[in-house]
Structure formats: structure tokens, C-alpha cells
Amino acid sequence: MDKLPTVLDVGRAAGVSRQTVSNVLNAPGVVKAETRARVEAAIAELGYRPHASARRLRTRKSATLGIRLDPMTNGISGSVHDRFLHALTEQADARGLRMLLFTATDPQDEIRQFQRMHEGADVDAFVLTSTFFDDPRTEWLIQHRVPFVTFGRPWGIDDMKDPLHLWVDVDGRSGLRQATEHLLAEGARRIVYLGWPSGSGTGDDRRGGWRDAMRAGTDLGEAELDRLQLAVEDGVAQGREAVRGLEAAGIRFDAIVCASDSLGLGALLLVGADVPVIGYDNTPVAEAVGLSSIEQPLEDVAAGALELIMGRTGSELVDWEQSDDSRHRLITPRLVVRQRRIS
Amino acid sequence: MDKLPTVLDVGRAAGVSRQTVSNVLNAPGVVKAETRARVEAAIAELGYRPHASARRLRTRKSATLGIRLDPMTNGISGSVHDRFLHALTEQADARGLRMLLFTATDPQDEIRQFQRMHEGADVDAFVLTSTFFDDPRTEWLIQHRVPFVTFGRPWGIDDMKDPLHLWVDVDGRSGLRQATEHLLAEGARRIVYLGWPSGSGTGDDRRGGWRDAMRAGTDLGEAELDRLQLAVEDGVAQGREAVRGLEAAGIRFDAIVCASDSLGLGALLLVGADVPVIGYDNTPVAEAVGLSSIEQPLEDVAAGALELIMGRTGSELVDWEQSDDSRHRLITPRLVVRQRRIS
DNA sequence: CGAATAAGTTTGATCGATCAAATCCATGAT
DNA sequence: ATCATGGATTTGATCGATCAAACTTATTCG
Numbered sequence: 001m002d003k004l005p006t007v008l009d010v011g012r013a014a015g016v017s018r019q020t021v022s023n024v025l026n027a028p029g030v031v032k033a034e035t036r037a038r039v040e041a042a043i044a045e046l047g048y049r050p051h052a053s054a055r056r057l058r059t060r061k062s063a064t065l066g067i068r069l070d071p072m073t074n075g076i077s078g079s080v081h082d083r084f085l086h087a088l089t090e091q092a093d094a095r096g097l098r099m100l101l102f103t104a105t106d107p108q109d110e111i112r113q114f115q116r117m118h119e120g121a122d123v124d125a126f127v128l129t130s131t132f133f134d135d136p137r138t139e140w141l142i143q144h145r146v147p148f149v150t151f152g153r154p155w156g157i158d159d160m161k162d163p164l165h166l167w168v169d170v171d172g173r174s175g176l177r178q179a180t181e182h183l184l185a186e187g188a189r190r191i192v193y194l195g196w197p198s199g200s201g202t203g204d205d206r207r208g209g210w211r212d213a214m215r216a217g218t219d220l221g222e223a224e225l226d227r228l229q230l231a232v233e234d235g236v237a238q239g240r241e242a243v244r245g246l247e248a249a250g251i252r253f254d255a256i257v258c259a260s261d262s263l264g265l266g267a268l269l270l271v272g273a274d275v276p277v278i279g280y281d282n283t284p285v286a287e288a289v290g291l292s293s294i295e296q297p298l299e300d301v302a303a304g305a306l307e308l309i310m311g312r313t314g315s316e317l318v319d320w321e322q323s324d325d326s327r328h329r330l331i332t333p334r335l336v337v338r339q340r341r342i343s
Numbered sequence: 344m345d346k347l348p349t350v351l352d353v354g355r356a357a358g359v360s361r362q363t364v365s366n367v368l369n370a371p372g373v374v375k376a377e378t379r380a381r382v383e384a385a386i387a388e389l390g391y392r393p394h395a396s397a398r399r400l401r402t403r404k405s406a407t408l409g410i411r412l413d414p415m416t417n418g419i420s421g422s423v424h425d426r427f428l429h430a431l432t433e434q435a436d437a438r439g440l441r442m443l444l445f446t447a448t449d450p451q452d453e454i455r456q457f458q459r460m461h462e463g464a465d466v467d468a469f470v471l472t473s474t475f476f477d478d479p480r481t482e483w484l485i486q487h488r489v490p491f492v493t494f495g496r497p498w499g500i501d502d503m504k505d506p507l508h509l510w511v512d513v514d515g516r517s518g519l520r521q522a523t524e525h526l527l528a529e530g531a532r533r534i535v536y537l538g539w540p541s542g543s544g545t546g547d548d549r550r551g552g553w554r555d556a557m558r559a560g561t562d563l564g565e566a567e568l569d570r571l572q573l574a575v576e577d578g579v580a581q582g583r584e585a586v587r588g589l590e591a592a593g594i595r596f597d598a599i600v601c602a603s604d605s606l607g608l609g610a611l612l613l614v615g616a617d618v619p620v621i622g623y624d625n626t627p628v629a630e631a632v633g634l635s636s637i638e639q640p641l642e643d644v645a646a647g648a649l650e651l652i653m654g655r656t657g658s659e660l661v662d663w664e665q666s667d668d669s670r671h672r673l674i675t676p677r678l679v680v681r682q683r684r685i686s
Numbered sequence: 687c688g689a690a691t692a693a694g695t696t697t698g699a700t701c702g703a704t705c706a707a708a709t710c711c712a713t714g715a716t
Numbered sequence: 717a718t719c720a721t722g723g724a725t726t727t728g729a730t731c732g733a734t735c736a737a738a739c740t741t742a743t744t745c746g
Binding site for chain 3: 020030031054
Binding site: 004049050051052053054056057062064069079082085086089090093098099100101102103115116117119120121122236262265283284285288289 | 347392393394395396397399400405407412422425428429432433436441442443444445446458459460462463464465579605608626627628631632
């Protein structure tokens with residue numbers, strides 16, 4: 001046989017019509033058990049595989065999710081996105097879905113890609129990461145009724161509960177609270193928060209967790225807390241310099257919690273072994289140098305994203321405009337305590 | 344308009360037939376310039392986008408490459424694969440190609456996926472990474488005439504020049520030679536090679552580079568070189584213990600070159616600041632701690648892979664069984680020297 | 687007993703594009 | 717003036733599957 005077998009060939013071999021073969025594959029329930037067995041045997045014998053493109057043309061579904069691969073050069077925290085992608089691909093695979101990658105230079109370009117891929121029936125839905133304030137991408141997707149789910153809350157005030165916006169996120173506030181409480185329990189009092197400038201939803205959320213725990217667990221006043229709070233761009237060097245500045249200013253502290261492992265490592269490189277530091281993201285770097293960190297359960301995030309968009313187990317899109325289920329998931333991260341290896 | 348426009352709609356709007364529209368898209372040369380302009384205007388006006396699945400059904404091409412996402416190896420060096428994936432996706436995108444991800448539990452499972460995706464016209468070709476000795480996957484692909492290219496040489500003795508096996512790889516021997524020569528130039532003499540047990544092509548290749556340079560640049564005998572050569576499994580802890588063992592055995596050394604950044608970091612955590620260490624892969628960890636390392640130019644690897652399989656600029660498969668071009672690319676890595684940040 | 691109902695299967699049409707062959711038309715050679 | 721030539725465009729068929737409706741056959745009920 002030269003050509004690949006089609007439903008017609010299988011039907012002939014099993015003595016049934018093409019549609020029956022199709023039914024065996026897509027709606028086994030309607031076919032008599034005996035017939036089904038015969039067809040299944042023929043499928044196995046001929047090594048038949050459905051032609052994905054033909055099916056997609058007809059059904060206008062692709063069983064494929066699109067996700068953008070960030071340019072993401074600055075290594076260290078890039079691994080979060082990569083690990084999420086791993087988890088997502090594995091779980092999608094288990095549901096018979098596949099992930100189509102693409103890149104884009106900017107949000108407008110990304111929207112153009114959305115359009116192309118969705119209209120061409122390349123993908124059924126999109127998974128977005130690193131959403132930001134008033135994200136034009138989610139607006140476009142909602143407006144054009146293209147299904148999607150984001151890893152990351154829509155930080156705009158109103159969007160937050162927008163029923164059309166499905167999202168999964170990690171509760172950074174809880175993460176920082178855990179980290180801070182852990183240090184408090186170990187006897188630390190003056191705990192520094194080393195984070196990013198205000199404005200990023202994610203960063204503000206994490207800072208909030210530290211403040212919550214400090215307010216509840218110490219008697220430091222707001223002004224004092226302000227002094228223990230550092231805001232710099234992400235990066236190892238930035239983290240180090242920030243802590244250096246703190247020391248130079250003569251501000252005492254006995255532990256540090258950070259918004260990222262990059263910052264955490266920067267701090268680690270400067271302070272003595274007696275000052276505990278906790279990072280965020282639990283990257284390979286943290287593991288390698290023995291930096292305690294907050295682990296984002298990305299498997300759960302991926303599972304949540306798929307669940308929201310495809311239902312609990314299916315590989316078909318859920319009618320998300322009807323469904324009454326909750327339209328988001330907030331996942332609690334976990335503190336990983338490590339024994340320091342450097343410094 | 345409710346439905347998306349098709350070639351027919353565009354044709355009607357421009358006063359031509361559907362095939363002419365198709366030609367404007369796929370063979371602009373055969374259409375008269377004036378007509379073409381009219382059709383292009385109609386395309387823009389209606390916002391027409393070709394339906395990818397329909398095109399694929401007819402042409403049996405998908406303009407998509409499949410690549411397996413590894414099951415998340417031990418963090419630190421996993422980033423090489425991820426960076427390669429980034430580079431590949433970006434360059435594929437520039438050619439109008441897309442990358443389809445999948446996962447597999449083992450080589451047999453992966454082969455099953457090859458079959459499914461290829462027969463379903465989901466992908467035109469595959470990109471394989473981390474090939475190994477007598478890899479059943481490449482054998483299967485060759486046997487079934489499925490186009491593919493590997494990142495990594497086929498380490499089997501005969502496969503190496505197999506004209507049906509397209510491959511790109513990084514010249515690890517050159518990398519280690521560069522690293523070793525750099526240290527020799529800086530005055531080191533007794534340079535340790537910290538690598539993996541024999542048997543992996545990649546590892547043996549790298550060790551060869553160190554030995555080349557040591558033979559040429561020192562008067563140490565073979566026996567002495569054997570003593571300076573460590574073979575352990577990859578990992579930070581393993582690297583550290585190996586070096587500790589060396590010290591315990593009373594063997595003197597004044598520099599270390601490694602087969603990976605994991606091993607390099609392990610070594611770094613143990614030796615004094617006066618013993619230079621050079622890792623391999625130039626991972627974010629290396630950058631963060633200031634470990635010198637060997638950078639694999641993954642953009643070049645990705646470009647080479649696409650070039651081999653799709654031709655210099657095209658987005659169509661090259662007739663690789665005919666082509667007389669070279670069927671592989673060996674890329675030279677680059678030493679990145681850094682100022683130590685820890686220890 | 688005949689008609690309504692359900693279960694199982696088949697047939698015709700369709701998804702949107704491209705291939706292959708046919709048609710049309712202007713030009714130049716005979 | 718006739719016919720071959722080649723460029724530009726159109727028509728018919730097809731890729732492989734699924735949908736929607738039609739058809740068979742067996743079963744049930746008034």
C-alpha cells in the first residue's frame with residue numbers, strides 16, 4: 001500500500017461505511033459493540049490514523065493551544081516560564097492536546113498572530129503569560145471571542161472579576177507571608193523586603209505579604225517598615241547594591257525576604273552566613289547555591305489553566321460564556337527551606 | 344458578514360476566480376501585475392486569511408516542525424534545551440514556520456508520536472535533541488523517510504556520515520581546548536578535567552579537547568593526565584565531592600575545567616578563589632555566580648538546523664535525499680571569562 | 687395488525703484550499 | 717488568413733474527515 005489508509009479504506013476492510021468508522025472514533029456510543037470491535041480491528045490492522053488537518057477543516061477545532069515563547073533573555077527567572085511550559089505541555093499531552101509555539105515582537109504583533117492562528121483554525125485557544133496592566137491582548141481576545149486563559153491576574157481594577165477573563169495565578173502574598181512568618185518564628189525581627197518598584201501588580205502583591213506578616217508579628221511601626229523595604233529593578237547586581245546601600249545607611253536587619261531569586265542571590269553574596277535570605281521562584285540557581293526560596297507549584301497552575309478552559313477532563317473547549325464554574329484559580333505557593341551553600 | 348472570507352469571497356470582490364486568488368498567494372509570478380494588485384486590495388479589504396488546515400489537507404504540508412519537550416531534566420543544565428527552543432522558535436517564526444511541542448515518556452513512545460503527527464500532516468519534520476548511541480528514533484525516522492534534523496551528532500561509528508541523517512552540533516572538543524589553553528596561557532599547568540564517565544559521546548568529545556590542549560601545552564605524561572581526570576555523574580554535589588576526593592588524595596592542581604556548569608559550580612564551592620574554574624553551557628547560574636564558562640551559540644545551532652532541513656531561506660522542505668549540500672554543521676563555541684563572585 | 691419509535695447504519699453535501707487540465711486571448715510565424 | 721505559441725485565467729476534481737439527513741431494520745404499543 002502506497003497511500004495512507006483513510007476512513008474509507010478502514011470501512012471497506014471492516015465492511016461498513018466511512019461514517020461508521022468516524023463514529024467509532026468520535027462517538028463510540030452510537031455504534032453497536034460488535035461492529036465497533038470489527039472496525040477497531042481493521043483500524044489496528046491497517047494502522048489507520050486520522051488525518052488531523054482534514055478533521056480540523058471539517059470540525060473547525062484543532063485540539064491545539066497556542067502559547068507565546070517570550071524573548072526572555074535575562075536568564076535566571078526565565079526558568080519560571082520554561083517550567084510552566086513544561087508542565088503545561090505534559091498535561092495538555094495527557095488530554096490529547098498539543099501546544100503550538102510562536103513568538104512576537106510586541107503586543108500588537110502578538111495580536112496579529114492571534115488572529116492568524118485562530119482564523120486559520122490552527123489553535124482553539126491561547127494561553128497567555130506575563131499579563132500586565134490594561135493588557136491590550138486580553139481586550140482583543142475578549143472582543144473577538146477567542147477563548148484564552150492567562151497565567152497571571154488581570155491587575156486592572158475592574159478586569160479582576162471580568163467573567164470573560166479566565167485566569168490562574170499564584171498567591172504571591174501568601175508566599176511572602178509564609179517566608180516572613182518562618183523567619184519570625186526563627187527569631188528574626190527586623191526583616192528586610194527586597195523587591196521591585198511599585199506599579200507591577202505581582203510585586204505589590206508580594207510586598208503586601210511581607211507587610212501583613214510584619215504587622216501581625218512585630219511591633220514595628222509603618223515608618224520603620226518603610227525603611228526596611230527596598231525597591232530596585234530585578235537582577236543579581238541590583239540586589240547586592242541595594243543591600244550594600246542599606247548597610248551603608250546603618251540600618252540594622254537580621255533577615256531578608258525577596259521578590260525573586262535574582263535579588264536573593266545578590267543579597268546572599270553580600271551578607272554573612274548568619275543573615276537568612278529567602279528568594280522567590282525556587283529556580284535552579286537557588287537550589288544550586290542553597291538559597292531558601294518560594295516554590296510556585298507550576299504543575300497546579302498548568303492543571304488549573306487547562307481545567308478552566310477545557311473542563312475538568314475534556315479536550316474540547318468548555319462553553320465558558322455559559323458555565324457557572326468559578327473562572328479563576330489562585331494557587332498557594334510553598335516555602336522551601338535550604339541549608340546555605342555559599343558565603 | 345458572519346463567516347470568515349474565503350478565496351471565493353475574495354475572488355468575487357476582485358472580480359476573479361478563486362484560483363487566481365490562490366495564485367496571488369502562492370505563485371505571484373503567474374498573475375498579471377494589475378490583477379494581482381486588485382486581488383491584494385480585496386484581501387486587505389476583507390481581512391482575508393488563508394485557512395491553514397484546508398491548505399494543509401490539500402498540500403500535505405504543514406509548515407510546522409515538531410519538537411519534543413524533555414521531561415524537565417535536573418534544573419541547571421536544562422536551560423540549554425530551553426534556550427535552544429527559544430532560538431529555534433524565533434528563527435522558525437521568521438521563516439513562517441511554527442513549532443509544535445509534544446512530550447513522550449520514552450523513545451518508543453516518542454516514535455509513536457512521530458507517527459501520529461507525521462501521518463496526520465501535523466508536522467513536516469522533526470527536530471530532535473539529546474541523541475544518543477544507536478538512537479532508535481533516528482533509525483525509525485530514516486526508515487520511514489520522515490525528514491528530521493538533530494541537535495547532536497549521531498555518535499554511532501557508522502551513522503556519523505550517514506547522508507540521510509542531518510545534524511548540527513557544537514564542537515565541544517574545541518570548547519574545552521579553548522578553556523584549557525586559556526588557563527595555560529594564564530600560567531596554570533596542572534589543570535584538572537572534571538567530567539562524566541566514558542561512554543557518552545558528548546562527554547568523551549569534551550574530555551578530548553582538554554587532553555589535546557594538555558598534551559600540546561604541557562609536558563605531563565599520559566599517566567599523569569589520567570590522574571587529573573575526574574569522571575562523575577552530573578550535579579553540583581557530585582562535582583564538589585569529586586574535587587574533595589582529589590584534594591584528599593593529595594593530588595595538586597591549579598585550575599579546573601568542567602563538562603558542565605553544575606560540576607563547575609560544585610568545584611567552585613570548594614576550591615579557593617585562587618583556583619580558576621571554567622564550566623560549560625554558560626547557564627544563568629554561571630553568570631550569576633561569576634563562573635567562567637563555555638557558551639554554546641544556540642542561535643547558530645538553530646539557524647543551522649533550519650538551514651539543513653528547509654534550505655537557506657525557504658519554508659519548504661528541501662529535497663534532502665537529492666541535495667548535494669553538506670548535511671551537517673559543526674559550530675564552534677566561545678569561552679566567556681568572568682570575574683568570580685563567590686568563595 | 688399497522689403505525690410510531692428507536693437503534694444502527696448509510697448517503698449526500700460540505701469544510702477551504704490547491705492541483706491539473708481546460709479555456710480564452712492576443713501575438714507572431716507561415 | 718490560418719495556425720501554432722505561450723501567457724493569463726478559469727473550471728472540475730480532490731485532499732480526508734464530519735455533519736445532517738435519509739434510510740433500514742427491529743421493537744413497542746394502541
